[in-house]
Amino acid sequence: MSILSVTFLLFVAGLLIVYYLVPKKIQWCVLLAASMLFYCLGGWRSVGFVIGTALVSWACALGIQKKADAQKAYLKEHKADLDKAQKDAYKTQMKRSRRRLLMLCLVFCVALLAFFKYTRFLLAQFGAESSAFGIWADDAIRLLLPLGISFYTFQTVGYVVDVYWGKVKAERNPLKVLLFTSFFPQITQGPISTWSDLACQLFAEHRLDYTNYVRGAERMIWGFFKKMVVANIVAGYVKDVFTNYPQYAGLTALAGAFYYSVQIYADFSGYMDIVCGLCQMLGIRLTENFDRPYFSKSVAEYWRRWHSSLGAWFKTYIYYPIAVSRWNQRLGKWAKQRLGKAFGDYLPATLALVLVWFTTGLWHGASWAYIAWGGVNGLFIIVSMWMERPFAKVKNLLHINESAWLWRAFQVLRTFILVTFIKVLPEVGTLRQGLGLWKRIFTEHTIPASLGRLLPFATDHAAFFAAAFGIVLMFAVSLLQRKGSVRELLERRVPYVLRLLLFAVLFFLIVYFGVPASGGIGGFLYAQF
């Protein structure tokens, strides 16, 4: 079921009615039923995979929890009987059995993810055509590819690891774990929530609340506007440039690249606004994924503010475990002694970052272009980490006032340009094509005689100005968000009826400009990941 369909809106309306009519104790069951229905409508063939993942995670987490509880009880019971060595031996033995369960879960989840996402890529690397392996290797993978597998796999893995680390208690009810895994607003594109963030809200009792309802609905409309009016109109331009970049002048190719930055932000954050708004109407606060990322002053900061739930996941479950692992710390000490303090400080983090960005690239897509994209991101972050001290010295030398707005504006603009260049790399097609677009941007710099020559793809002037208006509006909203929630601001400053009229205008802009723009480009960019 497409989120941009009337069916989805009716589905949401029905859900809201049932959700607030049933006894509050079983509200989560309504969410589970809705999630299963949503999942089945999106592709009933793959529903078994999400249920399987949830059940394996539930069983492993419960097993880990039981062993941890048993260990605690045993040690308490035999506190006086055991000496330290016996206690340590027992703890090691229990930890090993817990780890076995964790590995079982990880292997199951990651193997499924790898099978569906990377089989064709891997076969291609070995020169084998996937079709040579019969229907299973090609058509079946495409047919069975479970909806949102990248997102729900990471979410459930995070849950089991948290149980293993003792950060959360394992859930006894498998249906609750299934809801956590398949909660429909976030299953296709995240955010990737942790159990401690989401579970308490999913299973809590929620009263119908006017403020939540209205603000949620307003946010949904805003999300639809961003996706359907801005992202989908601009998507047509981007597609044109990415397909025909060899024929376009450098500036036109550059404009296409910037449009892509706008498109992916409006697309992904628009989706987040829709689902966060929907969850707010249900009384659930979903993890936020965006914090005005294009106002970041460095690539590292950008990644803390863009798709932050994914960044947090990688940080928690890959970066930290590697950075603080015993072998990596030992390597750091060795480097400090042999190569100097800077090496000692940065080498463990660098190794962790290399792995994080390699996996981030792979997570986004099974292609060399995405691996290169992850590599370039990682390179910028690693280089800026290593160059932090020399840069600080240079800034001191040049008497640069870091709090001056001009310097901050420069940093923001520089970061925006950098991330735009990095973003387009895997999106043109192959890595060669991505590099081709880069090259094109820096060649044939004739200044076009008119706006029409600069943006030859913007043939529908009304749609072009609607998208431009949307971009300006998004920028203005982002600026206002520095001081707090724009919806709260509207509530305080704008009279009730005028506010309704404002959202009615947005509604008609969505219908007038968004519906035709969404005809061929209905899907969300992040759903492909």
Place this chain on the structure above:
Amino acid sequence: MHSFKKILRTSLLFLLIIAVISVALMEAYFRSERDYFQDGSERAALAGTLDTVFLGASHAYRAFDPTVIDPILGTHSYNLSGALMSMRSRLLLLQEEVSRNPVKTVVLEVSFNTMSRVRRNEGIEGDLYTMSRLDRFSDRVSFFFGFYFDEWPDVYYKFVSEGVNVLASRIKGQFVQKKGDRRFGFVPTGPGNYKFTDNYQSIYRTRWKWINESVDEENLSCLDQITALCKEKNIELILVTTPISKEQLCSYGDYDVPYRWYCQYAEAQGLRYVDFNLYKEKETLFPDSEMFFDTLHLNTEGAERFSRLFAELEQRMRSGEDLSDQFYDSYAGLAETWGLQ
């Protein structure tokens, strides 16, 4: 409970705002420059006077000219046909006119694909034209709910977008109320510039199009309802196939399949069925390059000639004359006379 009331109030107010703006845009849409959209009020003004109506798709829309037919037959007729008009639309428009006019004759155009066309596959366009011909707002609303559920967004989008366009052109002072040469629902096409072939043998030999033989259940049900309504109101129902070009006739497989079906239906229901493609003088009266706008539609001159022919033959038939010898028995027989193999 307090929250619920506030939510209800806000939701209803928001929906009311949306509804009011939508209705305003819809009205602007219905008053836009398309030919179809202007005859609702004309027909409302003629209420109580019409005794003959023509119903059909574009073949009929471009064929029956009441200003030619009425003086010959002494009738007060109106052409209710429209492009892509489905059988359901024909039924609804007929119901509307029968309820407010002393209708005595209904001429229902049926072509080779009228019964086999599936509305579901054709999209909303034809029904949108019909909807815009309904005069009353309440009729349009009830017609809207006759669209398939998944078509609602497209229909709504059409209202909003066309409505906004009309309003915008009015604000810019560019709006032109197109008053074409309309003659009681009949709109002439002009001469047309289709390049007809004269190599019929080659088209016939390589004919690749075949007529879908299966009759759509919904079409049949609507035809049955039209027949029942006419019987109930003591209205004469005549099934008519209007002329199409020789090129078109040569390019299809077997016109006898729908022809036989209409003959059998007419016989079973006690109706008259006339297929003007089988009129022996058809080729002489309606040469492709002179009388057709394109392969399926008559041009202005062709429509006038056909309307006169229809009225004169109708007059003779009403006087009890047997004209069966002026028509071929089948399309196979027609092809034989053309020497096509």
